[in-house]
Amino acid sequence: MIHLEKRPQPSQFWAGFTPILAVIATMIAGGIMFWMLGKPPLEAIRTIFWDPLFHETFGPYSRPQLLVKAGPLILIAIGLSLGFRAGIWNIGAEGQYIMGAICGAGVGLAFYPSESVLIFPAMVLAGALGGWAWAMIPGLLKVKFGTNEILVSLMLVYVAENLLASVSQGLLKNPEGMGFPGSRNFRDFPAAYNTEIISGTGMHWGVAAAFVAVIFAYVLLTRHMLGFQVRLTGEAPRAARFAGVNPTRLILFCLGTSGALAGLAGLFEVSGPSGQVTIDFNSGYGFTAIIVAFLGRLHPIGILLAGLLMALTYIGGELAQLMLGLPAAAIQMFQGMLMFFLLAMDVLSHYRIRFNKTVPV
Amino acid sequence: MTGDTRHQNALLTLEGMTKAYPGVVANDQVSFSILPGEVHALLGENGAGKSTLVKMIYGLVKPDAGHMTLRGENFAPVNPAAARASGVTMVFQHFSLFDALSVAENISLGMDNPPERRALSARIREVSQAYGLPLDPGRTVGDLSAGERQRVEIIRCLLQDPKLLIMDEPTSVLTPQEVDILFETLRKLTAEGTAILYISHKLEEIRSLCEHATVLRLGKVVDTCDPREKSARQLAEMMVGDTLHVPFREAAEPGPVALSMSGVSMKSPTEFGTDLRNISLEVRKGEVLGVGGVAGNGQDELLAVLSGESRAQNGTITLAGTDIGAMPPNARRARGLLTAPEERLGHSAAPDMSLTENALLTGAVREKLVNRGFLRWHRTKDFARKIITEFDVRTPGPDNAAGSLSGGNLQKFVIGREVLQRPDVLVVNQPTWGVDASAAAAIRQSLLDLAQNGAAVVVISQDLDELMEISDRFTALNEGRLADPVPTQGLDVETIGLMMGGGETESAA
Incomplete structure (x- = not known):
């Protein structure tokens, strides 16, 4: 009989090896599903995992997309992971992402058609501030009145979405847009455009910011007192108080940081890949980033890899729909399998499997 | 009393009780018997296997080997309710009471077939008076002292008319006066023929209350004795299996x-x-x-x-x-x-x-x-x-x-x-x-x-x-x-x- 036995402490080896095992398991289970749908399993899997990067025709188009999609996911997830580590649940990154985009884009558009080199940095700053301020609302309500940050931050997403709808049809609407909703396109506004740093790679300033955030979070969590306090608060809140952690400051720091990073992601998206403030430019990165944060085990390096993997399955999934005529539902199910196996395999790093019932003496 | 006569008259007999957890044998071939009307002490350091043993008797843990006999019949409770039905009850070291509910509500929650509330309150008063444990069934448990909470647990057990009452470290939360009240109650119970299995590491207490002691060390029975005939130090050394180091220091003048x-x-x-x-x-x-x-x-x-x-x-x-x-x-x-x-x-x-x-x-x-x-x-x-x-x-x-x-x-x-x-x-x-x-x-x-x-x-x-x-x-x-x-x-x-x-x-x- 198989039973699980808790390890005295999590295994380092299995923590690193389970993601690989999970991808293999997904390929097998997904392959069976594709085969039952009457599609060639090996080809489907190759289309999802291999072709986006290495296909002769599609590769050059989809390779940059990998970074474009992974960048905001990683940037937001890094911020969220700090709070999640401390037991502070910011579920409203989508709202902070929208508000960062609105504020940053607003600053840029206010100076149209200036060519000053200061415009883009000012937009970045305004984007971060916008996201930060939006996250401060649940933060301040929590520390002053003990409200639940999950509910408040989530509800503020819908407020932000309505604000977005309002400004894209009003305040920020392109005066030369012949009545269509949506702002001016930043592609026609070079001083404010979030351009590719290296052409043809998808590497824009937001992706660079995401990499910096990964390094920053890694150093913070492993080498800095503040990071230690974040982890301690999540592991044992009472011990954290005993160790002198100020819960109010920590809550505001975690919510503020995750809001600012989400705001940055919004600004980089709206001024780059999306190009304009429209009613639906946001595409749910703020929510997907929650999954990315947990897939990456709330660890900066893990989040980097999880963001890339998530982006790959999105791009590969689209490609598979196009090439093999796989239904969208099958692709979503495949992505779901990947999450499932990643999280389920986690049991291996906390437990060891025993195959008989004899008890060691 | 010799081992054989103990065995013949026993209320509960344990034979070869063994329970192992991964990496540790909590109980190894534990055998002893408890007589009716006896206060039987179970002595041992933390980790000696006392808790595991009583959990097996109370049906919370299933033994790997060994068997128990209660009043001559095979006794293998599958859960605490089965143990209670056979007349075995237990008062835990940590109470399982709801602070926001009244005494009577708490007691009825812990019973298998609680009587109607008014009858229950009357029974609580009756039992609490009979055994010298003053308790008002209408009070909220959150307002009670630790000693009073323990009375709630004890009365809950007594209402089920137990043959064997297991008590795990009952005095750790009591004042000396409350301990005296508890001991009076326990003596009344034993006079009526109820056996008590008493777990404690307070040796003076055991010396004054118990007639028989079983000493566990690392899951094994290492000794049995009549604690009234031993000194506290002797009992401690039986538990530890070694001579004890007593802390000391030079007297010093206190400073500012x-x-x-x-x-x-x-x-x-x-x-x-x-x-x-x-x-x-x-x-x-x-x-x-x-x-x-x-x-x-x-x-x-x-x-x-x-x-x-x-x-x-x-x-x-x-x-x-x-x-x-x-x-x-x-x-x-x-x-x-x-x-x-x-x-x-x-x-x-x-x-x-x-x-x-x-x-x-x-x-x-x-x-x-x-x-x-x-x-x-x-x-x-x-x-x-x-x-x-x-x-x-x-x-x-x-x-x-x-x-x-x-x-x-x-x-x-x-x-x-x-x-x-x-x-x-x-x-x-x-x-x-x-x-x-x-x-x-x-x-x-x-x-x-x-x-x-x-x-x-x-x-x-x-x-x-x-x-x-x-x-x-x-x-x-x-x-x-x-x-x-x-x-x-x-x-x-x-x-x-x-x-x-x-x-x-x-x-x-």
Whole structure:
């Protein structure tokens, strides 16, 4: 009989090896599903995992997309992971992402058609501030009145979405847009455009910011007192108080940081890949980033890899729909399998499997 | 009585009871029998296997091998309800009561076939009077003292008319007067033929109450005896299997006042916690002040107000002449006031973090483990290693999680972490709770050494023997008030009881 036995402490080896095992398991289970749908399993899997990067025709188009999609996911997830580590649940990154985009884009558009080199940095700053301020609302309500940050931050997403709808049809609407909703396109506004740093790679300033955030979070969590306090608060809140952690400051720091990073992601998206403030430019990165944060085990390096993997399955999934005529539902199910196996395999790093019932003496 | 006649007349007989958990055999071939109307003591250190054994009798744990006989019939309870149906009940060390419900509601929740509420209340009154356990069925449990809560549990058992009553450390939460009341009740029960299986590590108690004792060590029965014929020291040595080391120190003249509290009042941060009321106290350098009292009378709150986790609403706390009442924990640490709370897992230590990280938890300031916000991991690890070697913490190394240590070893680590930071004032709550005898002796010795080197030490504890052994002066908390400290030398149990009970004995509710 198989039973699980808790390890005295999590295994380092299995923590690193389970993601690989999970991808293999997904390929097998997904392959069976594709085969039952009457599609060639090996080809489907190759289309999802291999072709986006290495296909002769599609590769050059989809390779940059990998970074474009992974960048905001990683940037937001890094911020969220700090709070999640401390037991502070910011579920409203989508709202902070929208508000960062609105504020940053607003600053840029206010100076149209200036060519000053200061415009883009000012937009970045305004984007971060916008996201930060939006996250401060649940933060301040929590520390002053003990409200639940999950509910408040989530509800503020819908407020932000309505604000977005309002400004894209009003305040920020392109005066030369012949009545269509949506702002001016930043592609026609070079001083404010979030351009590719290296052409043809998808590497824009937001992706660079995401990499910096990964390094920053890694150093913070492993080498800095503040990071230690974040982890301690999540592991044992009472011990954290005993160790002198100020819960109010920590809550505001975690919510503020995750809001600012989400705001940055919004600004980089709206001024780059999306190009304009429209009613639906946001595409749910703020929510997907929650999954990315947990897939990456709330660890900066893990989040980097999880963001890339998530982006790959999105791009590969689209490609598979196009090439093999796989239904969208099958692709979503495949992505779901990947999450499932990643999280389920986690049991291996906390437990060891025993195959008989004899008890060691 | 010889083994054979015991066996023939036995109410409950255990034969070859064995239970193993991964990596440890909790019970190995345990056999003994309990006679009707007998108070049978089960003696042993923490981890000797007492709890596992009684859980098997009560149907909470399934034995790997062995069998039990109750009144001549095969007895193998599959769950506690089955055990209760056969007349075996148990009062746990930690109560399972709902604070917000009344006594009668709590009792009916724990019964298999509760009678109608009015009849139940009448039965509760009847039983409580018959056995001298005053209890009002209509009161809310949250307002009861620990002793009264225990009565709720006992009466719940008695209503089921038990043949065997198992009691796990029943006196750990009682004042000496409450202990006397409990013992009267138990004697009445045994006179009626009920057997009691009594678990305790308080040896004097066992000597005065029990007729027969089974001693467990590392899961095995190592001895049986009549505890009335043995001295407490002999019993202790049977448990430990070794000669005991008794802490000692040279008498020293107390120095100047190190820590003083005057008129400190604080509302408890938790519901059903105890507010501190007008606490005044002075501790001098080189002295050990013992703070006794029944659990839940403000011990946690007193520690929190001193550690800086909670702020007092009134009064001042002065450390070496500086008012520290408004300072956060680390500022107090920097000035030499260190503390160690009662709860190891999750309060004084983070169970899932390594010992190195746990060393950082309170050592950051005084051991200079942080440089401009950046952690000095090497230094921290060295500090953790130092704690492990100097306090004989049994662990493979400082990278192991705190939660993987046994209770005693983690407690040695926590106390060592504070002691090695050379505090001017150290406040500890329950320093040896759940710790085996030899580790407890080592911890007490380290506190005494600290005092001898000129630190002021405040020991909050519910173990009176411990406080008598190590403290120079004694005081007690009762409902958040602190009695005037008196010298420990020559203190009698009657006075201690009055201090713990706030100057009044238990009266009927």
